[in-house]
Amino acid sequence: xxxxxxxxxxxxxxxxxxxxxxxxxxxxxxxxxxxxxxxxxxxxxxxxxxxxxxxxxxxxxxxxxxxxxxxxxxxxxxxxxxxxxxxxxxxxxxxxxxxxxxxxxxxxxxxxxxxxxxxxxxxxxxxxxxxxxxxxxxxxxxxxxxxxxxxxxxxxxxxxxxxxxxxxxxxxxxxxxxxxxxxxxxxxxxxxxxxxxxxxxxxxxxxxxxxxxxxxxxxxxxxxxxxxxxxxxxxxxxxxxxxxxxxxxxxxxxxxxxxxxxxxxxxxxxxxxxxxxxxxxxxxxxxxxxxxxxxxxxxxxxxxxxxxxxxxxxxxxxxxxxxxxxxxxxxxxxxxxxxxxxxxxxxxxxxxxxxxxxxxxxxxxxxxxxxxxxxxxxxxxxxxxxxxxxxxxxxxxxxxxxxxxxxxxxxxxxxxxxxxxxxxxxxxxxxxxxxxxxxxxxx
Numbered sequence: 001x002x003x004x005x006x007x008x009x010x011x012x013x014x015x016x017x018x019x020x021x022x023x024x025x026x027x028x029x030x031x032x033x034x035x036x037x038x039x040x041x042x043x044x045x046x047x048x049x050x051x052x053x054x055x056x057x058x059x060x061x062x063x064x065x066x067x068x069x070x071x072x073x074x075x076x077x078x079x080x081x082x083x084x085x086x087x088x089x090x091x092x093x094x095x096x097x098x099x100x101x102x103x104x105x106x107x108x109x110x111x112x113x114x115x116x117x118x119x120x121x122x123x124x125x126x127x128x129x130x131x132x133x134x135x136x137x138x139x140x141x142x143x144x145x146x147x148x149x150x151x152x153x154x155x156x157x158x159x160x161x162x163x164x165x166x167x168x169x170x171x172x173x174x175x176x177x178x179x180x181x182x183x184x185x186x187x188x189x190x191x192x193x194x195x196x197x198x199x200x201x202x203x204x205x206x207x208x209x210x211x212x213x214x215x216x217x218x219x220x221x222x223x224x225x226x227x228x229x230x231x232x233x234x235x236x237x238x239x240x241x242x243x244x245x246x247x248x249x250x251x252x253x254x255x256x257x258x259x260x261x262x263x264x265x266x267x268x269x270x271x272x273x274x275x276x277x278x279x280x281x282x283x284x285x286x287x288x289x290x291x292x293x294x295x296x297x298x299x300x301x302x303x304x305x306x307x308x309x310x311x312x313x314x315x316x317x318x319x320x321x322x323x324x325x326x327x328x329x330x331x332x333x334x335x336x337x338x339x340x341x342x343x344x345x346x347x348x349x350x351x352x353x354x355x356x357x358x359x360x361x362x363x364x365x366x367x368x369x370x371x372x373x374x375x376x377x378x379x380x381x382x383x384x385x386x387x388x389x390x391x392x393x394x395x396x397x398x399x400x401x402x403x404x405x406x407x408x409x410x411x412x413x414x415x416x417x418x419x420x421x422x423x424x425x426x427x428x429x430x431x432x433x434x435x436x437x438x439x440x441x442x443x
Contacts, residue, residue, distance in 0.1 A: 004066045006042040006083060008143035009058060010280055011035075012321050014135055017101070021113045021130040024121065029106060037061065038280075038321035043069035045078030049323045084306040084313050088147045089278035089285075095271045097154050097182030101134040104183050112186060113158070119195040120162040124203050126170075129161045130195070133178075141282045151277050155425060156185055157414065160195045164202035171208075171388060173201030174373075178414040178425070180275045205374055208388035211442030217350035217378075218392065218438045219343050222411035224372055225430035226332065227356040230417070231370070232396040233264055234331040234428070236363040237290045237298075238315075238419075239305035241326075248366030248396060249296060258294040258400035261336050265289050266300055266315065268329035272427035273414035276317070280324040283314040290331075294400075302326050319422035328417060332429035336406025343405045343434040350378040351440055353392055361396075369393040369441075391441035399435060407431030 013035045020028040036053040039061045048068030052061050101109075113130045120128045134156040142148045157178025164171050175198045177189035185191075220228065236247045249257070268276050268285035278284055281303050289297050299309060302316035305326060317327035344352075355373025362368070375390040376383045412429035 003070045004041050004043055006144050007040060007062055007065065008141065008282065009037060009039050009062070010321055011037045011140040012137065014137040014320070016133065016135040019106075019109055019113055019132040021110070021117050023127055024114060024117045026110060029110070034320070036321045038318065038323065039065045040323070041065035041069040042081055042083075044073040045081050046072035047081075048072065051321050081304055082307040083303040086147070086281070086283045086303065086313065089149050089282060091149070091151060091277050093269070094151065094277060095153070095180040095275060097184070099183040101154065101156050101183045102136065112191065116158070116160050116191055116195040119192050120160055120199045122196070122199040122203065124164050124166070124206070125162045125199050126165040127163045130158065132158045141278070141280070143282055147282045149278060149282060153180060153275070154182055155180055155273065156182060157273075158186070158191060160198050162195075162199040162202045164206045166206045169206060171202050171205035173198035173205070176414070178273050180271055180273065201373070204386060205388045208374065208386040211351075211375060211387040211390040211440065213439070213441045215437055215439050217347045217434070217436050218440060219347070219350070219352045219378070219432060219434050220392070220430075221352070221354045221432060222409065222430050223413050224353050224356050224370065224392070225433045226411075226413055226428035227359070227370055228368070228399070229264055229333050229430055230328065230331050230426070230428035231359065231361045232368045233290065233400070234266065234328045235361060235419075236366070236396065237300050238326040238328070239299040239301045239309055239311070241363055242299055243305060243308065246364040248363060249299070252296050253298070255296055256294050257296045257397055258291055259403040260294040261403055261406045262291050262294050262400055263289070263334040264291040264331070265334060266328055266331045268314070270330045270427075272330040272412050274329035274424075274426040276329065279314050279316045280318050281313065281316045283316070285329070286312065286314055288312065288315070300326055300328060317424050319424055322422050325420050325422070327419060327424055328426055330412065330427040330429075332410065332412060333406065333431065333433070335408045335410045335431050338405035338407050338434070340407060340409070340432050343407070343432060344378060344383070345381045346404065346434065347378045348380055351387070351390070352376045352378055352383060353390060353440070359391070366396040367394070368396060387442070389442060393439045393441060399438060402436045402438065403433055404436045405434035407433065
């Protein structure tokens, strides 16, 4: 392309199936077929981007993206963008599915979802919801340097929610499992048992006491600790946010920012929900250590941010065929060597927080607030009263430095992460962790 320093083309073919069962009734069944492409061109310091649906004229799309980049560069020149060189990715150890979801009829899928809804409809449960999704995606990538690669991937999973109500109080229990797996995910995760557990959780919470707030020692279960790792640490380590001045971790590479017990990794090669063999810039996926023994060692990078800040690229992703941006994949705190019992023994008066109901984080100021699904009081090393409506808040770096125990029971959880108006599949995880002092909010 004339006047262009770089270009690439990403073509995506995808089939997605979604089923929603509401209170035992089929609310929605949808099967969507999509095809399209995202085309980038770089001229000096300006990117031009265009997307196209269906089958498109690649040369025409490249011309459009190139003209956009060239026009922006001539009207308002910026500092020249450099890109870290990459090699053609080698596809290896791709996930293998055991049961292709396309071989299972819609009727059979509806049958197991209805059975899950039935298992969740225990006495005292006022409503249930079960969702199922599967996707088969083929991604093809080419660029100006002659890199040409593609992969195919299947993702599937389900979520079940049970809501209990009594005297105007509503509480929900939710269980889910998503992965780079086929239809075998129902058996491997024991979907029917999870539906019953979700119902029991909701019924338990109806009779739980509202929590009282305060500053105290806490233990976080694997799910809530994983959410903290993803939201408060993972996003702050995304290099585009660092360059924007929106990260508390700016200029902290090589510094001790956490307890020496803390080792945080992002690894897209793991066969978890955030898996990819190469990112949406054609960069081979590889494990990145963000924090090692409490020291910040790396940010997550695109080719552009890598060239500006140093570090390895490989974390540039997008939803469908949108503009790729820096994103996480499978982000987790590595195992330590403490047991849950040792954590309990150290606490005379504290709280054990379980599960996640979302929250918010400000990566620029380094503050966060998350809501737990439930909590238990810890009194003299023993788990006692069940509590509901509990939140955890604080300053990211303070919490990282207040970690006194890291467990040996790492678990991963899956979901979708939003950034820049795009959702991508991710996983996060952690073992149990103990924190000497944190702010717990309640009624």
